[in-house]
Amino acid sequence: MSLALALLAFGAGAAADKPRLDMTAFFTGRTHTDSILKVAFHRPTRLIIDSVGGKGDKGDFVLVDTVHEGDKPVRTRKWIMRADGPNRMTGTLTDATSPVELVIAGDSATIRYVMKGGLNIEQHLQLQPDGKALSNHVVAKKFGLKFARVDGTVQKLD
Numbered sequence: 001m002s003l004a005l006a007l008l009a010f011g012a013g014a015a016a017d018k019p020r021l022d023m024t025a026f027f028t029g030r031t032h033t034d035s036i037l038k039v040a041f042h043r044p045t046r047l048i049i050d051s052v053g054g055k056g057d058k059g060d061f062v063l064v065d066t067v068h069e070g071d072k073p074v075r076t077r078k079w080i081m082r083a084d085g086p087n088r089m090t091g092t093l094t095d096a097t098s099p100v101e102l103v104i105a106g107d108s109a110t111i112r113y114v115m116k117g118g119l120n121i122e123q124h125l126q127l128q129p130d131g132k133a134l135s136n137h138v139v140a141k142k143f144g145l146k147f148a149r150v151d152g153t154v155q156k157l158d
Contacts, residue, residue: 021127024061027053035152045070132156
């Protein structure tokens with residue numbers, strides 16, 4: 001076997017071993033997110049989100065977040081998502097002014113929407129090798145400029 005074929009075979013095996021992200025399975029039950037929120041011209045703030053997710057009564061997926069953002073009052077937000085083709089979901093979020101779009105590619109997902117105040121949100125989640133955690137990176141832009149970012153980890157509790 002040539003070196004090129006050996007590398008190709010090795011690459012195919014490695015790709016097959018790579019875990020696939022199943023968003024509804026991961027977020028069914030309880031999850032805990034621990035992150036740092038960095039807003040332009042402000043000190044970093046701890047952002048903790050405890051979530052409970054499951055199948056809704058219309059066949060959709062419902063996720064309820066309890067958000068602890070620094071010293072601000074605790075708030076709740078709700079995601080309602082449904083499959084919209086292979087590796088794609090669409091839906092709503094109480095914080096969003098636009099539809100939420102989610103695209104899954106292998107072990108990662110990208111979520112996009114617009115928040116109140118005109119903030120364009122792009123969130124990247126990547127499944128970690130243990131299958132019980134996601135890295136979480138969010139960028140918020142306004143007028144094309146980065147306004148805030150969030151970096152942290154989502155842990156599956158159930």
